[in-house]
Amino acid sequence: MESSHTPRLTAAATPGRYLRNAWYVAGWASDLGNDPWSRIFLEEPVALFRDAEGVAHAVEGRCPHRFAALGRGRVVDGALECPYHGLRFDGRGACVHNPQGEGRLPHTGLRSYPLVEAHALLWIWMGAADRADPALIPDFSWLNDPRWAVVRGATLAEGHYELYTDNILDLSHANFVHPALVADAFTTGQRRFWQEDGQVHSEYVQHNAPLSVGLAPLFDAAGHDMDFYGHVEWQAPAVLFFDYRAGRPGTPREDCRSLPSLHAFTPATGDETHYIWATARDFAVDNAEVSAGMLGALKYAFEEEDLPMIRECHRLMKGQDFWALRPLVLEGDGGGVRARRALQRLIEAENNDNTAGADLALAGQQEG
Amino acid sequence: MESSHTPRLTAAATPGRYLRNAWYVAGWASDLGNDPWSRIFLEEPVALFRDAEGVAHAVEGRCPHRFAALGRGRVVDGALECPYHGLRFDGRGACVHNPQGEGRLPHTGLRSYPLVEAHALLWIWMGAADRADPALIPDFSWLNDPRWAVVRGATLAEGHYELYTDNILDLSHANFVHPALVADAFTTGQRRFWQEDGQVHSEYVQHNAPLSVGLAPLFDAAGHDMDFYGHVEWQAPAVLFFDYRAGRPGTPREDCRSLPSLHAFTPATGDETHYIWATARDFAVDNAEVSAGMLGALKYAFEEEDLPMIRECHRLMKGQDFWALRPLVLEGDGGGVRARRALQRLIEAENNDNTAGADLALAGQQEG
Amino acid sequence: MESSHTPRLTAAATPGRYLRNAWYVAGWASDLGNDPWSRIFLEEPVALFRDAEGVAHAVEGRCPHRFAALGRGRVVDGALECPYHGLRFDGRGACVHNPQGEGRLPHTGLRSYPLVEAHALLWIWMGAADRADPALIPDFSWLNDPRWAVVRGATLAEGHYELYTDNILDLSHANFVHPALVADAFTTGQRRFWQEDGQVHSEYVQHNAPLSVGLAPLFDAAGHDMDFYGHVEWQAPAVLFFDYRAGRPGTPREDCRSLPSLHAFTPATGDETHYIWATARDFAVDNAEVSAGMLGALKYAFEEEDLPMIRECHRLMKGQDFWALRPLVLEGDGGGVRARRALQRLIEAENNDNTAGADLALAGQQEG
Structure with missing residues (x-):
């Protein structure tokens, strides 16, 4: 459960700032x-x-x-x-x-x-x-499928929600923000970013390499090289699926053991974000110790490592527009930049749409 | 004693925002x-x-x-x-x-x-x-009359002072905010609201009904039905007298046992209010246990039940004008709405008054 | 070490607000x-x-x-x-x-x-x-001269940095803010304020008078009258040297025992200031107890007495310009007023200077 902290509201909410029909x-x-x-x-x-x-x-x-x-x-x-x-x-x-x-x-x-x-x-x-x-509604049916054991959380996090989206779409941050999850795959492995049917994808593939020390035990990978596949799928406004998958070298991708994750970001305000996350496994599903270990490690990674980093970025942006700050674009930003542009186009389309305009006027009346 | 917390000041105080000659x-x-x-x-x-x-x-x-x-x-x-x-x-x-x-x-x-x-x-x-x-100055002489035992408090409370005035003039909130003080009289009993000589009155009368469990002991009313009279008297800017009075059925109103209260609200800023309150009794005046019980119960009701409720209302209003938010007006608002309008007229009259204008200019000069 | 608290930044920094070439x-x-x-x-x-x-x-x-x-x-x-x-x-x-x-x-x-x-x-x-x-760079070579034992600190303090400059240039505050450092010299002794070569000086001289109870032991002055010399030297933007010096009556000034101090103020924002301070002695330099006593007393004076006082002044100024508030000028302000005016002239000159203007434009580009 989230805490009952109430984000600070101001009267001057920007109309058309968010994607509403989503x-x-x-x-x-x-x-x-x-x-x-x-x-x-x-x-x-x-x-x-x-x-x-x-x-x-x-x-x-x-x-x-x-x-x-x-x-x-x-x-x-x-x-x-x-x-x-x-x-x-x-x-x-x-x-x-x-x-x-x-x-x-x-x-x-x-x-x-x-x-x-x-x-x-x-x-x-x-x-x-x-x-x-x-x-x-995107299909996250594994979240209540008994074949999967799910660990999960929800927290109200400081920072704009698109900074949180960026974070998942560019997993190269893991090597620096999450020392226990370090993986060369995210920085120097094969990476591919593309957009398709309104979704944005970041994909990481690496063959014959060690897994991170934090995750290797879950894949019985200690002492072995593995093939690794990481696939992040974004859809507007800010719902992400991450398929973390690994197997002994040569294992077909679909046969690899998988740790699927949900990362959903719902803006409270322009400065605070509801962060809802989950990770599941389809092995040792009844093992409470494995669940407790995964819960602790992931909660720490998301809430104690990602959040403070993004909070500081948000504060140093001083409320300025992301693009107005002319960010340096690196190779790993291929997913985040596509998602930002796609969302921006959706918001603009919605604001330009007469019907949506009328809806907003109506909503404004009820508000006001 | 109040705490030494200093409310946040801004340079942009609205001229003519408060009633000054009061x-x-x-x-x-x-x-x-x-x-x-x-x-x-x-x-x-x-x-x-x-x-x-x-x-x-x-x-x-x-x-x-x-x-x-x-x-x-x-x-x-x-x-x-x-x-x-x-x-x-x-x-x-x-x-x-x-x-x-x-x-x-x-x-x-x-x-x-x-x-x-x-x-x-x-x-x-x-x-x-x-x-x-x-x-x-309104007559609150019972506050230092030795025939009355007084319990009292003062606190700096978040929220606009008129929200606090509203709260006392509409006692129907007690049934929801103060479970121990529940009384049907405030919602379904005879209620009357009127304005007279610049004062606004809310009156609650109920015959042959049980008192609230919290107050019954003070009136020896456990197990008995009682006649109840509640009378709130507001005067500008935000000083309220509440006469809580009950007696065995048929007792003339003036012979009922009474618990008079003061609720005074002095704006620190538009967001914080000095709340000064007292309740007195003219029976068991030397009984320290009764005083301690009353003090604890009332301090809890005013500072731990009313304050958080009003603080949240204030925050959700996001600094917007009360009337601009087109509040739904219920029967119980007869006192609060009259008081708001009366105060608004006094402030407007003062702002239009040339002499007052000159005074304000002078005050402004001293301010710098 | 300072804490890692990050001052709140806003996008609307005033161009030309600070002296940059310093x-x-x-x-x-x-x-x-x-x-x-x-x-x-x-x-x-x-x-x-x-x-x-x-x-x-x-x-x-x-x-x-x-x-x-x-x-x-x-x-x-x-x-x-x-x-x-x-x-x-x-x-x-x-x-x-x-x-x-x-x-x-x-x-x-x-x-x-x-x-x-x-x-x-x-x-x-x-x-x-x-x-x-x-x-x-001003000469503070005594700070790493082994003949001097230095106690020092650094803190992030609420309040505009010029309020901190004022505080050191007008030592009459010591009699009220630092009871243990009371000295008539600062209020009724000979005082002189002047400007020379871009520096501003406040000087306090008193002969045949007791030292403050807090400092007398360091000068073996208990029970004796002393000659006292206090000299504050400001240079832009906000670096101050304070020479506190005392000796038995008649001792030449240059032969008096001295406690030199640094007080440097670096603005974080218009509301918060990095306060870096040190005080040294050239006697009992190896005596850790003397150092510990000086450190404790000075840290308390600067961080627990000066800071809360200046923080409250800053808050009551509500973000308004110092001169717009038409401050009353007393005799002791001779140093502070000169420093404020000198700094203001330097900032204006820098803003008017074409070259500096170009520099700022460049800096703005990198920022923006």
């Missing part, structure tokens, strides 16, 4: 129990809760009465109760109970956000509801 | 002893101290020499000594001692603020001194 | 060992490190690739390695190693800053490199 990961489905969540996504307060049937819902997180954080309330009779004066709202955002006086219901309701529970995750759609097609 | 509560008189106070009221630094005769004074809190916080100095020979270079100022703000060289006194003095000690409180007037009429 | 103290030379430093000077990130020969260098502190804090990296083969993706830069800022792919070196390098190790200090030049004349 599925963002809101969190782990099983972490949302009886207690609602109060979250900030794309600078908007959002409350998430489960109704009486256990169906998860996401609604506007600020009560229209006196602006209380609805996600800090409780669920009563399947409705979300405002913790301040007790108005209750259902999963569609309609006010269903007013404890005051004769209980007349106000006409005003909450904006509700399409929310889908899939692949052990909650996926939220921050744009026009009529465009929210669950078929667009 | 009495604000500066704090508890007996809390101001030998050590001066450094405070921010209405975005202005203010120093409070007692002179050799014990008379309390309030002066500009920033030394005109090198801008030290005068309220962090000490009192020497009845004058407030700057903690940095030792200039001393009397209660009228005149410089009365210069430790340097031959001791020539600078012509510049400090602005002084009318300050009156009344009803155990210090009342400060942040506007034109010649309008500061002590007769305008 | 030597600033970057820190204590012996504190820079194998681990690089990440610092902010004049709102610019700077990395400092020692190459394979032990020579100290200062380069732009933000990697041009993905903006990582280079000073958080490590030194490999005498070059500074970026902690994020491993680019290495030499002391001139040239990229000398790219771990990626075939290792092609990018054309972009880092800006490097002239850095000189002198008098136990590192001196950095934040302006045009071709003007960086080491002969302009």
Whole structure:
């Protein structure tokens, strides 16, 4: 579970700053129990809760009465109760109970956000509801497939979400940021970056080389050279799949042992990012010690090594635009640069789209 | 005593943002002893101290020499000594001692603020001194009447002061924010809101109903139904009296046992509020256990339940104007909305008033 | 060693706000060992490190690739390695190693800053490199002269650096801020302030008077009256020498026992200042107890008494210009006012100077 820290909001959110018509990961489905969540996504307060049937819902997180954080309330009779004066709202955002006086219901309701529970995750759609097609949710079915043992986490991390995307698409950072995961494959091995069907790919291949000391034991690779395949797949806005795969030299790629990972980044604001991650294995799935070791090592790598590095980069950028700072582009940036450009084009297209424009105007009205 | 935390000031204070010609509560008189106070009221630094005769004074809190916080100095020979270079100022703000060289006194003095000690409180007037009429101070004489045992507190609370005013004028929040103080009277009992002689009133009446579990013991009401009368009286800018009163069914209202309360809110900035509160009883006045229990319960209710709720509302408002956010108005808002409108009219009248304008210009000059 | 706290940067640095063509103290030379430093000077990130020969260098502190804090990296083969993706830069800022792919070196390098190790200090030049004349570094040779025992410190202090300069040039504050160092000499003794050859001087002389209780033991002055000479010498931008000197009445000034001090202030931002200080003695130089006592007392005076006072002044100034606040000028301000005016003239001259203008444009290009 994430902490309850509330990112700092300002009134001056830039319109059209984020891709709205897209599925963002809101969190782990099983972490949302009886207690609602109060979250900030794309600078908007959002409350998430489960109704009486256990169906998860996401609604506007600020009560229209006196602006209380609805996600800090409780669920009563399947409705979300405002913790301040007790108005209750259902999963569609309609006010269903007013404890005051004769209980007349106000006409005003909450904006509700399409929310889908899939692949052990909650996926939220921050744009026009009529465009929210669950078929667009990427397939992470291994996350709740019993053949895979999953370790996972979620944290609110300082730094712009695209810095986090860059980080996964350029794994050459591992050699410096994660000493235990050092692998020449990421810097000097065969690397290939391409874009296809709206997705961006970074691929790393190396034959007959030692694995990193941190990961070798999981592949029974101590003392052996191995063939290694790393494949990162990005899709907008900021959902990444990483397939880490290795086998004895000559093993066909599809027969290699694999450690698939999810890295999903959902912007809270321009300065803070919800980082939801998981890594799975399909061997020793019942071995709690292996799970504990993987959880500890990965949580340390992502939250204690990546995060402080990216936080400092973000601070030194002083709120300036990434491209305006004219970054030096290295070979390893082939994935990150493609993803940034693809996302930028999607955001621009959305902002130029009249229909989307009307949706935004509507959203603005409800906000304002 | 409040903590010494200094609210964050910005140069860009909005002129005419606050009602200036009014009495604000500066704090508890007996809390101001030998050590001066450094405070921010209405975005202005203010120093409070007692002179050799014990008379309390309030002066500009920033030394005109090198801008030290005068309220962090000490009192020497009845004058407030700057903690940095030792200039001393009397209660009228005149410089009365210069430790340097031959001791020539600078012509510049400090602005002084009318300050009156009344009803155990210090009342400060942040506007034109010649309008500061002590007769305008509301009567809270029970606060230092020995027939009443008083428990009290003062804290610097995050959130705009009008959110705190709203909170007291709409007691329906108690059912949700203060579980131990739940009372149907506040939501479904007879409620009435009106404005009269510049004051705003919220009244709650309920007959033949149980009291809240938290308060029943103080009224010997366990197991009995009671008649209940709650009456909140607001006066500008943000001083509220709450008369909580209950008796066995049929008891004339004036014969009921009463728990009178003070809730005074003095803006430090637009984001932080000095919250000064007290509740008294005229029974078991010498019973220290009853006092300790009341103090603990009320301090918890006001500082651990109300404050976090209002702080989150304030943050989710992102610095935007209350009305611009088009709040949903419920029946229980009859008091709060009247008070907001009355205060707004007073501030506008003051800003339009030529004399007040001149006063402000003068204050601006002194500010620099 | 200073803490690793990073001052908050904003994109909107005022051009021409600081004197650039001047030597600033970057820190204590012996504190820079194998681990690089990440610092902010004049709102610019700077990395400092020692190459394979032990020579100290200062380069732009933000990697041009993905903006990582280079000073958080490590030194490999005498070059500074970026902690994020491993680019290495030499002391001139040239990229000398790219771990990626075939290792092609990018054309972009880092800006490097002239850095000189002198008098136990590192001196950095934040302006045009071709003007960086080491002969302009003030003589603090006593700092690494074995005849002197030195106690010293460095801290990142809240408040504008000129407030810290003022503090040393007007020692009358000692009577109020440092009770143990009280000396009438600073307020009522003979005082003289003058400017000469670009330096500003504050001088305090008093004959036949007791020393402060805190310092008397160091001068064997307990129970005796003494002659006292205090001399502060400022030079732009913010480097001060303080000669504290006392002897039995009638002792020639040059024969008095002396406690020379350095107070150097290097702006991190407009709100935070690197404060580097030292005090030395030429008696009991091998007495560790005397050193420990001096270190404790001076560290307390500078960091626990001066800093909180100046921090509060800074906050109450609310980011406003010093002169716009029309400060009251007292006799003791003769030094501080001269230094402020001299620095202001130097900054204006530099901003008006075409050559300097071109330098700044160049620096801006590299930044932007």
